[in-house]
Amino acid sequence: PFDVLVVGGGPAGVAAAIYAARKGIRTALVAERFGGQVQDTMGIENFISVPYTEGPKLVANLEQHVKDYGVEIITHQRVTDIRANNDNAGLLVPLASGATLKSRSVIVAPGARWRELNVPGEQDYRNKGVAYCPHCDGPFYKGKRVAVVGGGNSGIEAAIDLAGIVEHVTVLEFAEHLRADEVLQRKAKSLPNIDIITQAQTREVVGDGNKVSGINYIDRASGEQQYLAVAGIFVQIGLVPNTEFLQGSAIELSPFGEVIIDAKGSTAIPGVFAAGDATTVPYKQIVIAMGAGATAALSAFDYLIRS
Ligand code: FAD
Numbered sequence: 546p547f548d549v550l551v552v553g554g555g556p557a558g559v560a561a562a563i564y565a566a567r568k569g570i571r572t573a574l575v576a577e578r579f580g581g582q583v584q585d586t587m588g589i590e591n592f593i594s595v596p597y598t599e600g601p602k603l604v605a606n607l608e609q610h611v612k613d614y615g616v617e618i619i620t621h622q623r624v625t626d627i628r629a630n631n632d633n634a635g636l637l638v639p640l641a642s643g644a645t646l647k648s649r650s651v652i653v654a655p656g657a658r659w660r661e662l663n664v665p666g667e668q669d670y671r672n673k674g675v676a677y678c679p680h681c682d683g684p685f686y687k688g689k690r691v692a693v694v695g696g697g698n699s700g701i702e703a704a705i706d707l708a709g710i711v712e713h714v715t716v717l718e719f720a721e722h723l724r725a726d727e728v729l730q731r732k733a734k735s736l737p738n739i740d741i742i743t744q745a746q747t748r749e750v751v752g753d754g755n756k757v758s759g760i761n762y763i764d765r766a767s768g769e770q771q772y773l774a775v776a777g778i779f780v781q782i783g784l785v786p787n788t789e790f791l792q793g794s795a796i797e798l799s800p801f802g803e804v805i806i807d808a809k810g811s812t813a814i815p816g817v818f819a820a821g822d823a824t825t826v827p828y829k830q831i832v833i834a835m836g837a838g839a840t841a842a843l844s845a846f847d848y849l850i851r852s
Contacts, residue, residue, distance in 0.1 A: 554618075575619040745764060786798075821838060
């Protein structure tokens with residue numbers, strides 16, 4: 546068996562694997578798609594000490610760094626469960642292929658995915674005006690008009706955040722009322738460059754072939770189609786943790802499906818730690834995921850030397 550098996554090949558998983566391997570223990574990393582969300586990212590300007598990089602380039606650096614340590618890397622494999630090995634100590638990690646990996650400890654870092662609008666144009670203009678992360682992409686829209694789709698806490702937080710950077714923000718909410726906390730709504734309504742439109746059903750992302758030029762929505766009150774000219778559309782209708790495969794396991798999940806961890810990255814199963822966007826960690830960012838991966842690996846090492 547491995548000493549540490551990392552599930553996930555995004556920033557959290559790679560950081561965990563490097564930290565574990567540096568302890569001289571037998572480390573493996575299994576991932577469906579190495580690089581995770583970073584693979585889908587264009588410009589990255591908040592990876593501290595690197596003023597600008599691009600997703601695929603950062604992924605290549607992650608791969609080089611983890612390979613330098615002789616970590617066993619297993620890609621294109623999907624983990625389907627994590628459970629205690631009843632016969633002897635350790636953990637079993639079955640794969641969709643039918644094989645089962647064994648390890649003394651496991652670090653779960655399967656990440657998350659943004660919930661998508663599923664309207665025409667969204668995929669065509671992804672990274673060309675359609676964005677999901679205001680902390681990441683907000684500054685690219687400096688001085689421009691943008692829309693935020695979603696009037697929950699994340700949508701209204703995004704609108705307030707963006708209002709300080711861009712020229713104007715229009716929030717489009719499907720329901721009759723915003724779902725965000727009252728204090729956030731009050732703040733958003735007090736800002737002169739935020740408009741809020743409720744009962745708006747997003748129909749289509751419109752562009753010129755290269756980049757977004759606007760968004761079509763149905764005004765559900767009148768039934769009429771409306772067009773809003775914007776350079777950017779921030780989709781804020783939820784971040785879904787990739788933890789469906791843990792639903793039957795003993796690992797505890799929050800009501801949102803996030804793996805519940807403590808400050809050391811421990812989960813409800815002894816020897817199983819977790820890190821990154823799939824967990825209850827506040828704020829989902831590359832530097833945060835990497836730090837959490839390092840924490841989980843040091844905790845796994847701590848666990849191993851005591852057992
Ligand atoms: P992920 O990157 O999601 O990686 C998860 C890994 O787990 C993948 O390898 C996946 O294949 C694997 N996996 C999942 N389920 C299984 C399974 N069952 N079995 C095996 N493997 C599995 N953050 C920033 O800091 N700056 C930015 O500029 C930025 N821009 C972004 C732009 C976009 C378009 C997106 C989508 C995100 C952006 N983010 C940015 C957020 C950042 O990418 C995430 O916070 C970060 O990637 C989280 O790392 P992670 O390792 O937790 O998860």
